[in-house]
Amino acid sequence: xxxxxxxxxxxxxxxxxxxxxxxxxxxxxxxxxxxxxxxxxxxxxxxxxxxxxxxxxxxxxxxxxxxxxxxxxxxxxxxxxxxxxxxxxxxxxxxxxxxxxxxxxxxxxxxxxxxxxxxxxxxxxxxxxxxxxxxxxxxxxxxxxxxxxxxxxxxxxxxxxxxxxxxxxxxxxxxxxxxxxxxxxxxxxxxxxxxxxxxxxxxxxxxxxxxxxxxxxxxxxxxxxxxxxxxxxxxxxxxxxxxxxxxxxxxxxxxxxxxxxxxxxxxxxxxxxxxxxxxxxxxxxxxxxxxxxxxxxxxxxxxxxxxxxxxxxxxxxxxxxxxxxxxxxxxxxxxxxxxxxxxxxxxxxxxxxxxxxxxxxxxxxxxxxxxxxxxxxxxxxxxxxxxxxxxxxxxxxxxxxxxxxxxxxxxxxxxxxxxxxxxxxxxxxxxxxxxxxxxxxxxxxxxxxxxxxx
Amino acid sequence: xxxxxxxxxxxxxxxxxxxxxxxxxxxxxxxxxxxxxxxxxxxxxxxxxxxxxxxxxxxxxxxxxxxxxxxxxxxxxxxxxxxxxxxxxxxxxxxxxxxxxxxxxxxxxxxxxxxxxxxxxxxxxxxxxxxxxxxxxxxxxxxxxxxxxxxxxxxxxxxxxxxxxxxxxxxxxxxxxxxxxxxxxxxxxxxxxxxxxxxxxxxxxxxxxxxxxxxxxxxxxxxxxxxxxxxxxxxxxxxxxxxxxxxxxxxxxxxxxxxxxxxxxxxxxxxxxxxxxxxxxxxxxxxxxxxxxxxxxxxxxxxxxxxxxxxxxxxxxxxxxxxxxxxxxxxxxxxxxxxxxxxxxxxxxxxxxxxxxxxxxxxxxxxxxxxxxxxxxxxxxxxxxxxxxxxxxxxxxxxxxxxxxxxxxxxxxxxxxxxxxxxxxxxxxxxxxxxxxxxxxxxxxxxxxxxxxx
Numbered sequence: 057x058x059x060x061x062x063x064x065x066x067x068x069x070x071x072x073x074x075x076x077x078x079x080x081x082x083x084x085x086x087x088x089x090x091x092x093x094x095x096x097x098x099x100x101x102x103x104x105x106x107x108x109x110x111x112x113x114x115x116x117x118x119x120x121x122x123x124x125x126x127x128x129x130x131x132x133x134x135x136x137x138x139x140x141x142x143x144x145x146x147x148x149x150x151x152x153x154x155x156x157x158x159x160x161x162x163x164x165x166x167x168x169x170x171x172x173x174x175x176x177x178x179x180x181x182x183x184x185x186x187x188x189x190x191x192x193x194x195x196x197x198x199x200x201x202x203x204x205x206x207x208x209x210x211x212x213x214x215x216x217x218x219x220x221x222x223x224x225x226x227x228x229x230x231x232x233x234x235x236x237x238x239x240x241x242x243x244x245x246x247x248x249x250x251x252x253x254x255x256x257x258x259x260x261x262x263x264x265x266x267x268x269x270x271x272x273x274x275x276x277x278x279x280x281x282x283x284x285x286x287x288x289x290x291x292x293x294x295x296x297x298x299x300x301x302x303x304x305x306x307x308x309x310x311x312x313x314x315x316x317x318x319x320x321x322x323x324x325x326x327x328x329x330x331x332x333x334x335x336x337x338x339x340x341x342x343x344x345x346x347x348x349x350x351x352x353x354x355x356x357x358x359x360x361x362x363x364x365x366x367x368x369x370x371x372x373x374x375x376x377x378x379x380x381x382x383x384x385x386x387x388x389x390x391x392x393x394x395x396x397x398x399x400x401x402x403x404x405x406x407x408x409x410x411x412x413x414x415x416x417x418x419x420x421x422x423x424x425x426x427x428x429x430x431x432x433x434x435x436x437x438x439x440x441x442x443x444x445x446x447x448x449x450x451x452x453x454x455x456x457x458x459x460x461x462x463x464x465x466x467x468x469x470x471x472x473x474x475x476x477x478x479x480x481x482x483x484x485x486x487x488x489x490x491x492x493x494x495x496x497x498x499x500x501x502x503x504x505x506x507x508x509x510x
Numbered sequence: 511x512x513x514x515x516x517x518x519x520x521x522x523x524x525x526x527x528x529x530x531x532x533x534x535x536x537x538x539x540x541x542x543x544x545x546x547x548x549x550x551x552x553x554x555x556x557x558x559x560x561x562x563x564x565x566x567x568x569x570x571x572x573x574x575x576x577x578x579x580x581x582x583x584x585x586x587x588x589x590x591x592x593x594x595x596x597x598x599x600x601x602x603x604x605x606x607x608x609x610x611x612x613x614x615x616x617x618x619x620x621x622x623x624x625x626x627x628x629x630x631x632x633x634x635x636x637x638x639x640x641x642x643x644x645x646x647x648x649x650x651x652x653x654x655x656x657x658x659x660x661x662x663x664x665x666x667x668x669x670x671x672x673x674x675x676x677x678x679x680x681x682x683x684x685x686x687x688x689x690x691x692x693x694x695x696x697x698x699x700x701x702x703x704x705x706x707x708x709x710x711x712x713x714x715x716x717x718x719x720x721x722x723x724x725x726x727x728x729x730x731x732x733x734x735x736x737x738x739x740x741x742x743x744x745x746x747x748x749x750x751x752x753x754x755x756x757x758x759x760x761x762x763x764x765x766x767x768x769x770x771x772x773x774x775x776x777x778x779x780x781x782x783x784x785x786x787x788x789x790x791x792x793x794x795x796x797x798x799x800x801x802x803x804x805x806x807x808x809x810x811x812x813x814x815x816x817x818x819x820x821x822x823x824x825x826x827x828x829x830x831x832x833x834x835x836x837x838x839x840x841x842x843x844x845x846x847x848x849x850x851x852x853x854x855x856x857x858x859x860x861x862x863x864x865x866x867x868x869x870x871x872x873x874x875x876x877x878x879x880x881x882x883x884x885x886x887x888x889x890x891x892x893x894x895x896x897x898x899x900x901x902x903x904x905x906x907x908x909x910x911x912x913x914x915x916x917x918x919x920x921x922x923x924x925x926x927x928x929x930x931x932x933x934x935x936x937x938x939x940x941x942x943x944x945x946x947x948x949x950x951x952x953x954x955x956x957x958x959x960x961x962x963x964x
Contacts, residue, residue: 063860087717089737091736091737091738092736217702227681244698248671263541280761281758281761281762281765282545282546283543283545284758286740286757303740303757303758303761304735304738304757306761307734307735307738307757307760307761307764308735310761310764310765310768311735311764311768311854314764314765314768314769314772315768315850315854317772318768318771318772318775318846318850319846319847319850321772321846322842322843322846322847323839323842323843324843324846324847328847334868334871334872334875337868337872338872338875338876341840341843341872341876342876342879344839344843345836345839345840345843345876345880348835348836348839349832349835349836349880349883349884351831351832351835352831352832352833352835352836352884353832353887355828355831355832355835356828356829356831356832356887357828359827359828359830359831360825360828360891363824363825363828366820366824366825366827367821367824370817370820370821370824370827371814371817371820372827373813373820373824373826373827373830374809374810374811374813374814374817375810376813376827376830376831377805377806377809377810377813377830377834377947377951378803378805378806378807378809378810379806380831380834380835381802381803381805381806381809381834381943381944381947382799382802382803382806384838384943385777385799385802385940385943386795386799388776388777389776389777389778389795389798389799392772392773392775392776392778393773393776393778393782396769396772396773400765400769406517414788414791417788418788418791418792418795421788421792422792422795422796422799425796426799426803429803430803430806430807433807433810437814486839489835489838489839490835493831493835497831
């Protein structure tokens with residue numbers, strides 16, 4: 057439904073651009089949400105994007121549009137805009153979005169823009185840019201309501217109606233003491249039910265959850281998700297309120313972190329974007345495949361050591377794919393379950409033994425099941441050959457060991473990486489697959505050589 | 511930081527339970543958010559959970575706790591609770607959470623509970639349960655503010671302060687006409703700045719985004735994420751407002767859908783939970799591995815056909831892992847990028863040719879790079895053998911074809927599945943890996959047989 061709407065919108069924009077129907081385009085721009093325009097922009101040619109941008113008059117709408125664009129499209133557009141125009145847009149943008157976009161630009165350009173922006177706006181943005189990437193500080197907005205604890209309910213309501221009209225999300229009234237330290241929070245609901253003269257400190261909620269400016273943004277997102285908050289206050293080391301992280305940013309974080317984890321596990325690197333050019337895509341993916349290449353080489357040299365066995369029993373080679381495949385797949389299952397469990401907080405590294413033990417048990421059971429299957433296939437297929445029973449046993453045992461080791465490695469590695477503060481998603485994907493491949497092949501040929509008495 | 515807190519909390523609860531320190535436990539329960547208690551519950555033994563539950567007096571807190579528990583823990587607890595107690599909790603729970611939990615119970619038990627609940631609550635819950643799984647209807651809450659379009663701003667504010675005090679998230683005032691049809695929306699901010707006598711219809715926003723009761727919940731989540739809404743109104747086919755989906759539920763949806771996609775791609779099924787018993791885990795994962803088993807068997811029979819070649823050149827076998835591994839890994843990269851791109855709306859099935867073309871190009875380039883590497887290794891290693899150049903060419907070409915086919919299949923399959931309305935995540939994982947394995951092995955031996963003139 058939504059997709060249909062966007063397709064129709066993109067088509068009409070393209071048609072109107074071809075016809076140069078400026079008036080109609082301006083009408084569409086005025087009526088369309090910047091988030092929808094950003095989707096249309098993705099489908100437009102570079103020239104058309106500039107044309108559309110020139111038709112947009114509202115700097116605030118341009119600001120929202122910019123914040124929704126992908127990095128590459130944004131950078132391309134920037135090349136065609138006058139500095140004054142850019143400054144105008146940045147001044148009308150949420151400070152956290154402006155900070156993020158400026159981070160995409162090279163330092164010189166960013167400095168020029170910041171210098172030309174009005175002092176107050178640029179200071180806010182520079183302040184946010186000074187916090188580390190992926191911290192609460194870098195995504196907070198300075199747009200919050202903070203009032204002194206002695207203020208009465210009626211005065212608070214009046215202040216809300218007068219001073220704080222342009223606060224974007226006025227759900228929580230944060231309460232601070234004379235030193236600016238965060239001491240409580242109150243809601244609109246509380247404000248209207250208490251006696252109008254009652255001061256905030258007498259009815260506010262004191263048990264308030266806050267984060268530090270350097271708290272990891274993923275932790276902030278988990279807090280908001282767990283307690284169903286609409287915003288979390290951010291405080292500095294002195295517990296002074298400096299900003300809030302709002303739920304709309306948390307949604308983006310959760311989606312981005314999930315995408316990042318998925319891509320990292322597939323060995324692509326978390327920032328891989330679909331709109332990449334072929335060459336950039338190749339450059340990003342080349343090194344990730346190198347682990348797999350090294351693993352393949354290792355397997356090659358291992359098998360090379362058993363060339364004598366292969367010359368005697370050539371059909372041993374035919375089982376390599378199924379042994380590697382079963383191990384690889386159960387290893388992927390185990391590591392995915394554990395990596396995702398850690399990310400969503402359902403698995404704790406404290407449970408190491410129970411989690412790894414369970415995965416190993418599942419690996420052994422499934423290994424026995426499929427080892428039996430494959431052993432039977434081997435026995436039936438090579439019934440006419442000498443030592444077919446030994447062959448069947450070799451193959452079956454190889455599947456059991458390969459699947460057990462894979463489940464063990466697949467669950468143990470992400471747990472250990474998490475304990476050592478290495479991102480389990482980025483390290484697990486290639487590492488697990490490659491090591492499982494090597495171990496599988498080695499076990500298989502060792503077992504076969506012994507059992508077949510080569 | 512958060513994890514530390516939870517660990518400490520769980521430890522003290524366990525210690526107090528051992529000592530039977532009822533008073534202290536009740537104090538902790540009173541002061542702790544139900545979302546935190548649910549984490550503690552996960553760590554407790556079955557008996558301890560029941561003990562804790564008996565100490566909890568507030569049915570509303572129990573309701574929130576229940577809605578945070580995992581299905582298995584919830585079902586276990588249910589067995590130890592009296593029906594009256596359960597009914598009390600369900601009456602004090604958000605209707606959408608109650609509907610979800612009742613869905614876990616067998617029909618008879620659910621009916622008994624619904625019958626004993628007070629009429630109004632049970633009707634609400636049954637109503638929600640009547641909507642299809644994963645639709646907007648099944649997750650909406652009937653907790654919204656809807657007022658007639660003729661009402662003046664001041665009267666609206668008064669109504670908010672009196673009638674709608676227990677609406678959980680009072681951000682939007684929805685405006686309906688005399689037939690109950692949704693015609694607009696207004697915000698608290700608008701209400702306080704307009705003239706007090708001005709009727710809603712003169713200042714409300716008419717361009718309102720709503721969803722149908724049967725809209726897929728993933729689409730609802732994407733809407734909320736795109737436009738930074740705090741809630742979306744849900745209407746029936748007559749455009750009458752019947753509920754809202756709030757942002758806190760959207761966060762859960764986004765996280766669950768991402769987890770589901772990750773697990774499906776790893777071939778585990780989207781509902782795999784880490785706390786599964788070994789036997790259940792085995793049962794769920796067994797069939798998923800069957801595809802991989804069949805693929806392995808197919809590769810086995812293919813290689814069997816080339817037994818003559820293997821007997822002549824045993825070292826051909828040593829290259830099987832690297833060829834399969836490189837193909838498998840680039841195939842996983844491609845399918846992951848496409849599946850996640852589709853899920854986040856960054857890739858549209860309309861872009862089929864450009865997306866698949868780009869992936870294929872990357873596959874060919876990377877294939878040439880790694881094919882060259884491996885060809886050189888083969889030439890150097892087997893320099894003393896006759897036909898070592900032909901062998902090097904065979905292996906190199908096999909890597910190129912394997913990686914190109916893998917990138918093609920890996921990107922094409924999810925696009926086609928999405929077009930055919932089959933979930934690309936569930937279908938892609940095992941399908942892509944298995945077909946790539948088979949094609950890789952076949953191509954390799956075909957090329958080798960021809961070039962080596964066997």
